[in-house]
Amino acid sequence: ADVRWRVGTGAWKDYAWTGNLAAGASEQVALDTAFDNAGTYKIELEVLGSNNGIQTNLVGAISTLNIKTLYDVATALPFAHGFQTGSVPPTGWTAQNVAVGTGTQGWKLATNAGAGSSRSARCTFFDLPSGNAYLATPKVDLSQATGVTSLTFDHAYAYYNDNFFDSLRIEASNDCGATWKTIFHDGKEGLSTAPPEAGTAAFVPTADEWLNNSIDISEFNGSPELLVRFVGESGYGNNLYVDNINVSTLVGVKELELSSFT
Numbered sequence: 001a002d003v004r005w006r007v008g009t010g011a012w013k014d015y016a017w018t019g020n021l022a023a024g025a026s027e028q029v030a031l032d033t034a035f036d037n038a039g040t041y042k043i044e045l046e047v048l049g050s051n052n053g054i055q056t057n058l059v060g061a062i063s064t065l066n067i068k069t070l071y072d073v074a075t076a077l078p079f080a081h082g083f084q085t086g087s088v089p090p091t092g093w094t095a096q097n098v099a100v101g102t103g104t105q106g107w108k109l110a111t112n113a114g115a116g117s118s119r120s121a122r123c124t125f126f127d128l129p130s131g132n133a134y135l136a137t138p139k140v141d142l143s144q145a146t147g148v149t150s151l152t153f154d155h156a157y158a159y160y161n162d163n164f165f166d167s168l169r170i171e172a173s174n175d176c177g178a179t180w181k182t183i184f185h186d187g188k189e190g191l192s193t194a195p196p197e198a199g200t201a202a203f204v205p206t207a208d209e210w211l212n213n214s215i216d217i218s219e220f221n222g223s224p225e226l227l228v229r230f231v232g233e234s235g236y237g238n239n240l241y242v243d244n245i246n247v248s249t250l251v252g253v254k255e256l257e258l259s260s261f262t
Contacts, residue, residue, distance in 0.1 A: 001050040005031055008042050035069040042066055068094045074141035074225045077149075078248035081137075083109065088121045092138035098131035098234070106133025106232060113241055115154035115210040120243035123232035125166045126202040130236065136177075136229035140247050143224040149249040151183070151215045151228060156205035158194040159187075159237040166237040167191065170215070170230055174223035183215050187233070191240070203238040210243070217247070 003015045017029060035041060043065045072092060081090060088109040089095035097106030110122035123133055142149060151170070159165035167187030171180035194209040220226050230242055 002048040003045065004048060005043060005045045007033060035067075038069050038072065040066055040068045066096070072138060074139035076141050077145060078246065079137070079140045080244075080246045080248075082117065082244050083114070083119045083121050084117060089135060094134075094136045096134040098128055098133055100128060107135040107230075110241055113156065113205050115156070115212075115243040117243070120241045121230075123166075123168075123234075123240040123242070124202075125232065125234045125237045126160075126239050128234040128236065130234055132234070133232040134229050135232075135242075136227055137245065139225040139227060141224055142221055142226050142249070145218075145221040145249040147218075147250045148216065149218045149221055149247070151217050151245075151247050152213065153245045154210045154212050154243045155191070156193045156210045156241040157191045157239070158197040158203040158205075158209075159192055161196055161198045164236045166235045166240060167233040168230065168240060169233060170228065172217060172220060173227045173229075174220055174225065176225065177227055180229070183217060184213070187235075197238050205241055221249070
């Protein structure tokens, strides 16, 4: 298979792949490139053809990826963010939203709802017919974590009706995003903190429509660079809000023995 690719507006580079693949099989190919600075890079990839029956809809079609490189030092514990300043994604975070019409929908800043505040991150399912939106934390340093390490966050959600509902998946990666492990996945009634909200209004939670969640992520203790990402899976339901994201570890509790107590 003859492939060509480029980074940004740079020169196209050719790559010739040789091998044998069974029907439906795949193989990972490493492109010869390196990124020297943090930032977002556009990569374009095109399959020019092959000697034996490649799918015709792939030939000549250019696939575009936007890759954000992270060179910042991992954040020490405890990690906490409440979306009280700046925008979404916050500084050091990354977001990948879904193109809808002339704009994008997915993770946005909400200034009218929060758990104990008026700000949070909102996944705009109400305006997103389908697709997944991604919001990833900066790298978190768990190299010194030895106790019970937890990811805690608040969320609020109402689905639209029985036919239109959404899900939240949370994933963690300790290999810079090469692989991800699902640590939370729920939707519809399981995710809801308020009654279904069908109609022309997007869901905005009240102060008592928030739920606090805690996930044990101690299996990642020792990881110097842990990434956590919130994946909004749209079913064209109604809005989801996330706030007060924290990663912390309980090092230990000293047991006290009292001989008398008054």
